[in-house]
Amino acid sequence: MTAVRNVLVSGTALLAAVVLVGCSTDGSPEGKAKPKAVAAADVVPYAADYPSYDSVDALVKQSDVVITGTVIGTQVRELSPEAPTNDDPVANPQAGLSPEEAAESDPVVVTVSSIKVSQVLSGAGDVKAGDTIEVSQLGGTLDGVTYxxxxxxxxxxxxTEYVLMLADxxxxNPFDLLNPQQALYTVGSGDEVTPVAEGGFDDIGTVDELAAKAAEAK
Structure with missing residues (x-):
C-alpha cells in the first residue's frame, strides 16, 4: 500500500508528506501497519511546512522561551499526530475522519534531545538555568530506517553550546524549534551566535546582544 499522509506535528509544523513507501502489518496483536524497510538506502523522506520569520525580533517575539544549552542525551520516539478540530481539509488533513480513524493515523518519528539549560535569554515560566528540558525534532533512525x-x-x-528558540x-510534550533553520544557532568564540543552517539569521551578534534584543522584542 502506498501512503501519502498529511499530519500535524506538535502544533508547530505541518508535515506535508509522509512517505511513498510500502506498508505492511508487523504481525503484532494489534495488527498495526508499519512501513517496510526502504530498499537500498533505508531512508524515508519527510517534508514539513514551518512558519518563517522576517527578522530576529519577530522570531524572538513569537518564541515562548529562548535558551542556551547543551545536549546531554537523545532518544528517538514515535509521536502520534494531534487530532485538530478544524474542518478545513487544507488546514486539517484529518478533516472528515471519525475519532477512531484519526487515532489510527501513522505516528511520526521524532528525535527528542535532553537539553541542559545554561541561560534563559527570553521567556518567563518554569524554565530556568540548570534545568533539563526536552526538545523535539522531526526525523531520526528507528528500527534500521532513517526518517x-x-x-x-x-x-x-x-x-556544542546551542541557542534554541522554542515553542512550548x-x-x-517536548518543546519544538519554531523553525528548524531560523531558530537554531551555536555559540562560538567570544559568545558569537552563529546560525547552524543557511536559512538562519547571521547578524545576531553575541549572546548578550541577543538577550538585549529579546528584552526589547518582548
Missing amino acids: KEQETTALAEDS QGDK
Whole structure:
C-alpha cells in the first residue's frame, strides 16, 4: 500500500508528506501497519511546512522561551499526530475522519534531545538555568530506517553550546524549534551566535546582544 499522509506535528509544523513507501502489518496483536524497510538506502523522506520569520525580533517575539544549552542525551520516539478540530481539509488533513480513524493515523518519528539549560535569554515560566528540558525534532533512525526532514539539522550530543528558540507544547510534550533553520544557532568564540543552517539569521551578534534584543522584542 502506498501512503501519502498529511499530519500535524506538535502544533508547530505541518508535515506535508509522509512517505511513498510500502506498508505492511508487523504481525503484532494489534495488527498495526508499519512501513517496510526502504530498499537500498533505508531512508524515508519527510517534508514539513514551518512558519518563517522576517527578522530576529519577530522570531524572538513569537518564541515562548529562548535558551542556551547543551545536549546531554537523545532518544528517538514515535509521536502520534494531534487530532485538530478544524474542518478545513487544507488546514486539517484529518478533516472528515471519525475519532477512531484519526487515532489510527501513522505516528511520526521524532528525535527528542535532553537539553541542559545554561541561560534563559527570553521567556518567563518554569524554565530556568540548570534545568533539563526536552526538545523535539522531526526525523531520526528507528528500527534500521532513517526518517529525514530536509530542513532539519539534528542537535549533536557533544559539547556544542546551542541557542534554541522554542515553542512550548504543554507540560506533557517536548518543546519544538519554531523553525528548524531560523531558530537554531551555536555559540562560538567570544559568545558569537552563529546560525547552524543557511536559512538562519547571521547578524545576531553575541549572546548578550541577543538577550538585549529579546528584552526589547518582548
